[in-house]
Amino acid sequence: MPEGKLCNRTPVNTQEDLETLLADKGGKQYYAEMLELDVDKAKLATSLKNTCKSRIRTWLEICAHCGLCADSCFLYLCNNRDPKQVPAYKIQSTLGEIVKRNGDVDNEFMRHAMEVSWSQCTCCNRCGQYCPYGIDMGVMFSYTRGLLYSQGFVPWELKIGSGMHRVFKAQMNVTDEDWTETCEWMAEEAQDEWPGLEIPIDKENADVMYTVNAREPKHYPEDISEAAVLFHVAGENWTVPSSGWEQTSLSLFAGDWEACKMQVEHVYSAIERLNPKCAVGTECGHAHRATVIEGPYWAGRTDGLPPKPYLHYTEWLAQALRTGKIKIDPAKKIKQLVTLQDSCNYIRNYGLKEITREILSYIVEPGYFVEMSPNKEHNYCCGGGGGFNGVGMFRPQRNRALMVKRDQILATGAKLVIAPCHNCWDAIRDLEEEFKIGIKWSFLKPLIIHMMIVPEHLKPQEEEE
């Protein structure tokens, strides 16, 4: 069978196709079809010719086979130091072979490459830091995912995920109407406690345009209301766009570069339409990666920068605390051992290591913050990055991958983990579920709301009766 009905080389572009794919519970038929899916070798060779240039070819060729990358990889460490988990081996036996054979590979090879690309690498980029040549196998696996995606060899959930971006411009089929309704609902709910609070939609020339992760309107609307409360208390002149509010990109995990471009351009067009001074994104790692770090390149921006300064939530928050826009009640500072999860996407890959620690210096009583080891740009992936959290068929591998983070957290002795990243937050929640080590985990927003000083004039007036 050249191509399946569900598993094929064509991206999902219509709501109907998306629903058909979703109806195939767990991707049963999808993966059955994948067993028969032919490799379009000519197309693969053409892709290599057009996109595999000197950087990646040199990386593949120059690798000295020294094995220094082994210990840098948390998946190698948590899989009993299985030599098959050595990053150099993983990439040489997948992308390396595809390049060597110029695309002349078969179905079985591609399915193996898919398994390696999505269950043996989270694209955390740590190996690149430990390779004398700076061979970044995370970058190469992301590239490999793109090749696999274009041939239809992609986990079911991620085919759906990138289809969501194509159809809804948001993951989890959240429409613009759902979004604006959620904002209105959240504003209304919060107004009892916060008189005057608003979630201004499509306000032009605001100081801040706020963007989110679609799962906030879908599953955690209180996150939006918390953001609104903090902007309100900080006296920020802010807005959300009615369209272009979704900052994440499951297409980045899927390797669907076309959808990545569509998605980020949609966000940038909101910036251009509303002309804010800057944009601020929620506490999410890959959303930041997709919109701020890689996004400018997908959108073809030669300076490599978004159209306006685009801050990660931690940057905005650090600034608000630094300048006193939000004040912390010293009596409410955290007085228990607490540790911090460094998200690969904006710590290793965007340098915000001191920003998150600055925030902690305002909210944690001195002596109670314990660093994980290693930390900052040397920290390990949470275990669920790069789409790993969301792929059902690789759940056992993902659960095993959580062990490194579990042990890092246990070594700190902390019972509270601050995780200002949706993916890390999920992974840490799952590791507690899986291993029951008795920890709590939190984003920054709810912690700050609990411990900030609310100015008198923002408090609800006592009703006189």
Add this chain to the structure above:
Amino acid sequence: MYALITGPLLWLTFAVFFGGLAWRVYTYIKGLDWKLDRVAYATQREAGIRGALRSIAAWIVPFGSQGWRVKPIFTILFFCFHIGLVVVPIFLAGHAVIFKMRFGIGWPTIPMALADALTIIMIGAGVGILIRRVALPEVRIVTSLYDYLLLVITVAPFVTGFMAVHQIGADYEFWLLAHVLTGEIMLLAVPFTKLFHVVGFFLSRGQLGMDYGIKRGGLKGSPMAW
């Protein structure tokens, strides 16, 4: 025979060595693509160069990077190997003499005892690297015959040179010829094998440094702690 391999063949070797490496540098840089690599090489040049230099510096200095610090034994083997490999051929008095005879150009040299010591250390480190390749499962799995061949090609001129200089074994002539030939083989192999890391290290290391210097934090004023 001696006249041939130290005359035309030597010239050919140098031409291939330098020409090949120049070609490597040219094609690498030409193949960089800001959009595919997602690094704004041209428009953020200053941050890029700063990042590249930091990245190279961290790795060219022994224990200069976290990667070196967590692997002290390998780091020592690595630097012992490379220091001998680079310093001895370039600054050996015996080589400088030839240079002086042929071109009349003086060249700084190192004392013979130091050259001997560096050579022995270098060969010893080569043996250590070989043992490591066989002994460690995580290295063995990525090792192929090609890796052993390259190690032999690289170490051979040093072994033969040492034998010739110290006239170990009766046949000085043999060792000298073997030394010149193995040296030429090594130089010829450089542009065509992964030994091109003579320049490739700087290119690849520099590229990732630019990536971090431009896109991954450098522009945020938060340089990478390699």
